[in-house]
Amino acid sequence: MRRLPQGGLGMTTLIEAKGLSVAYGAAAPVLRHVDFILQAGEIVTIVGPNGSGKSTLLRALLGMVAPTAGTVSRATGLRVGYVPQALHLDANLPLSVARFLRLNRRLGQAQVAALLARVGAPGLEARSLATLSGGQFQRVLLARALAGNPQVLVLDEPTKGLDQPGTAAFYRLIEQVRRELGCAVLSVSHDLHVVMSASDRVVCLNGHVCCEGAPSVVSNAPEYRALFGLGTGGALALYQHHHDHGADHPDHPHDHETCNHDH
Amino acid sequence: MIIDAFVLRALVAGLIVAVAAGPLGCLVVWRRMAYFGDATAHAAVLGVALALAFDVSIFAGTLFAALVVAGAVSTLAGRGWAMDTTLGVLAHSALALGLVVVSLLQGVRLNLESFLFGDILTVTARDLWLMGGGAALVSALMLWRWEGLLAATISEDLAQSMGLNPARERLVLTLALALVVAVALKVVGALLIAAMLLIPPATARIYARSPEGMALLAIGAAALAVLAGLGASLIWDTPAGPSIVTAAAAMFAASLGGAALIRRLSRG
Numbered sequence: 226m227r228r229l230p231q232g233g234l235g236m237t238t239l240i241e242a243k244g245l246s247v248a249y250g251a252a253a254p255v256l257r258h259v260d261f262i263l264q265a266g267e268i269v270t271i272v273g274p275n276g277s278g279k280s281t282l283l284r285a286l287l288g289m290v291a292p293t294a295g296t297v298s299r300a301t302g303l304r305v306g307y308v309p310q311a312l313h314l315d316a317n318l319p320l321s322v323a324r325f326l327r328l329n330r331r332l333g334q335a336q337v338a339a340l341l342a343r344v345g346a347p348g349l350e351a352r353s354l355a356t357l358s359g360g361q362f363q364r365v366l367l368a369r370a371l372a373g374n375p376q377v378l379v380l381d382e383p384t385k386g387l388d389q390p391g392t393a394a395f396y397r398l399i400e401q402v403r404r405e406l407g408c409a410v411l412s413v414s415h416d417l418h419v420v421m422s423a424s425d426r427v428v429c430l431n432g433h434v435c436c437e438g439a440p441s442v443v444s445n446a447p448e449y450r451a452l453f454g455l456g457t458g459g460a461l462a463l464y465q466h467h468h469d470h471g472a473d474h475p476d477h478p479h480d481h482e483t484c485n486h487d488h
Numbered sequence: 489m490i491i492d493a494f495v496l497r498a499l500v501a502g503l504i505v506a507v508a509a510g511p512l513g514c515l516v517v518w519r520r521m522a523y524f525g526d527a528t529a530h531a532a533v534l535g536v537a538l539a540l541a542f543d544v545s546i547f548a549g550t551l552f553a554a555l556v557v558a559g560a561v562s563t564l565a566g567r568g569w570a571m572d573t574t575l576g577v578l579a580h581s582a583l584a585l586g587l588v589v590v591s592l593l594q595g596v597r598l599n600l601e602s603f604l605f606g607d608i609l610t611v612t613a614r615d616l617w618l619m620g621g622g623a624a625l626v627s628a629l630m631l632w633r634w635e636g637l638l639a640a641t642i643s644e645d646l647a648q649s650m651g652l653n654p655a656r657e658r659l660v661l662t663l664a665l666a667l668v669v670a671v672a673l674k675v676v677g678a679l680l681i682a683a684m685l686l687i688p689p690a691t692a693r694i695y696a697r698s699p700e701g702m703a704l705l706a707i708g709a710a711a712l713a714v715l716a717g718l719g720a721s722l723i724w725d726t727p728a729g730p731s732i733v734t735a736a737a738a739m740f741a742a743s744l745g746g747a748a749l750i751r752r753l754s755r756g
Contacts, residue, residue, distance in 0.1 A: 309646050317517050324698055329652070
């Protein structure tokens with residue numbers, strides 16, 4: 226693992242991948258030649274269909290899986306707050322919210338209370354994790370990720386299993402947290418149509434980087450605006466995308482109105 | 489009343505099993521590894537056969553066979569084999585092979601029943617030292633890795649993001665499981681070891697409010713079951729291992745009934 230030097234003018238690169246490929250065993254690679262960069266304070270959303278390698282990219286960027294080719298480098302001492310996909314806890318595990326937040330980490334009572342208040346879930350300390358609603362659970366996972374005062378918040382499909390109002394509320398919360406902490410946010414969504422309007426960049430992934438660009442370009446698409454745009458306080462925007470190129474032809478030149486191509 | 493030395497040794501042996509099996513049993517329950525525990529325990533019979541064949545101590549043979557089977561299960565499951573199939577194949581293969589090997593051994597007159605259902609009243613002082621050492625090792629592993637084991641149980645991804653290595657936690661569990669099998673073989677026997685791993689934690693779950701509380705309560709429930717089961721076995725001359733498990737099961741049923749009653753009363 227190479228370490229990125231700190232500093233530079235203005236922007237600090239937190240995570241950078243060059244020519245990243247990941248394969249599990251002898252199977253076809255999940256990721257092929259992915260270049261990726263995350264700057265401090267940036268909000269980047271990775272979208273793509275199921276099996277497109279979104280989670281694998283996140284895991285490779287965090288060093289949880291080893292690349293088969295290419296390099297991943299992270300800023301020295303990078304503090305990452307990771308929000309995993311919805312957990313499936315065994316109902317036989319009696320675990321309170323406070324104990325979960327303290328897992329492998331020393332936190333005082335006041336710190337636990339402050340974390341829960343920050344994610345809009347105050348007073349849940351004594352509740353059992355198993356009795357929380359989906360939305361409350363995701364907030365507690367977020368609180369745990371925030372406990373280490375992260376420079377980058379990494380969210381792996383954080384709203385999986387939440388309904389639309391719940392999803393919108395969760396993304397509003399993420400935006401608010403980012404405003405307060407100034408951390409970068411790197412998240413993954415399998416829903417091509419729903420990404421954060423506040424994303425600086427959207428990376429569309431399908432084994433390789435299909436395209437990336439600012440969501441504002443596409444946020445005015447009227448048919449999706451009507452579906453998502455109004456009732457959600459602007460937290461959800463739209464990213465229109467057509468997969469008219471096959472995944473088995475990664476180098477096939479194709480045109481795309483809303484994306485900056487970099488093949 | 490004078491308590492015979494063999495009764496005292498049996499009691500100590502049972503309590504050692506309770507201490508070793510309680511916290512590990514909780515992890516087995518939380519991680520839904522019940523069948524994994526069973527498979528490892530069944531391998532103990534193969535371990536006994538190997539120990540007799542190669543003339544090494546039964547404790548060592550059992551430990552070895554349990555480690556091999558647990559390791560094989562982990563490896564195969566890690567390579568994408570369905571866990572229940574892998575366990576079913578390995579557990580019963582190890583049990584059957586063990587029984588065949590024992591029958592082939594020349595000149596060994598072996599009371600198989602004592603390995604299948606335990607023979608707590610024949611525990612020797614030397615057995616106690618071995619069991620105590622094994623249990624101390626299991627307890628040390630649990631204390632040392634508890635936060636990591638708990639984190640990896642909740643989510644391997646989350647554990648990894650904390651800088652923990654879930655593969656190492658799995659290895660710790662495998663090792664602890666093999667040790668508990670070796671420790672408990674003489675007390676409850678290969679077929680009932682899994683019961684000592686599962687029933688006391690199931691009882692503890694009814695009362696516990698925290699993971700640590702459940703682990704301690706599981707030790708307590710197992711210890712009570714040992715006392716009651718051993719006592720019953722002496723009074724009514726029933727086999728000790730099955731009596732201990734029956735006592736544990738009775739405690740679970742009573743706790744379940746009691747909890748339901750309390751809920752109904754507090755609601756009504």
